[in-house]
Amino acid sequence: QVQLVESGGGLVxxxxxxxxxxxxxxxxxxxxxxxxxxxxxxxxxxxxxxxxESDDIAVYADSVKGRFTISRDNAKNTVYLRxxxxxxxxxAVYYCTLLKGRCSNYNIESEWNYWGxxxxxxxxx
Numbered sequence: 001q002v003q004l005v006e007s008g009g010g011l012v013x014x015x016x017x018x019x020x021x022x023x024x025x026x027x028x029x030x031x032x033x034x035x036x037x038x039x040x041x042x043x044x045x046x047x048x049x050x051x052x053e054s055d056d057i058a059v060y061a062d063s064v065k066g067r068f069t070i071s072r073d074n075a076k077n078t079v080y081l082r083x084x085x086x087x088x089x090x091x092a093v094y095y096c097t098l099l100k101g102r103c104s105n106y107n108i109e110s111e112w113n114y115w116g117x118x119x120x121x122x123x124x125x
Contacts, residue, residue: 002026002114006096009119012086020081020119022096030074033099035106036081037115038092046092047107050099051079059103064090086123093118 008020022034035050048061049070058070069082079096097112105111 002098004096004098004114004116006094006116006119009094009121011122011124013125014087014123016086016123017082017084018086018121020083020094020096020121022079022081022116024077028074029072029077029079033101033103033106034070034072034079035097035099035103035112036070036094037097037106037109037112038090038094038121039118040089040092043092045109047109047112049081050103050106052103057103059106061107083121086121088123091121091123093120 003025005023008018012018033050033053037045037047039045048064049068051058051070051072067085072079095115095118097115100111100113
């Protein structure tokens with residue numbers, strides 16, 4: 001059974017940074033387009049980024065562009081989301097997911113296939 005595990009969340013002050021990790025069992029993440037989405041309390045899920053399987057091209061939502069960086073380490077079977085200049089509105093549970101199709105569909109919920117329990121990110125002073 002495919003299992004994705006997100007980690008690295010925590011409490012950080014505005015302007016701070018975190019690096020989230022996504023690991024997988026029973027598959028190699030470099031065989032997939034891997035995305036991140038988040039869900040804030042009382043809000044809908046929001047796709048925020050994706051890294052492509054073929055050439056590691058990354059896409060980002062406007063809300064995180066310039067602040068977040070997605071990357072992968074194939075040797076560790078891990079995809080990372082580096083988050084800089086965090087804002088209170090980034091507070092959410094963050095999930096990694098395997099895209100059914102292209103990374104251009106990263107923000108379409110029906111394209112998300114498998115995700116873990118998520119990791120909580122809280123940005124507060």
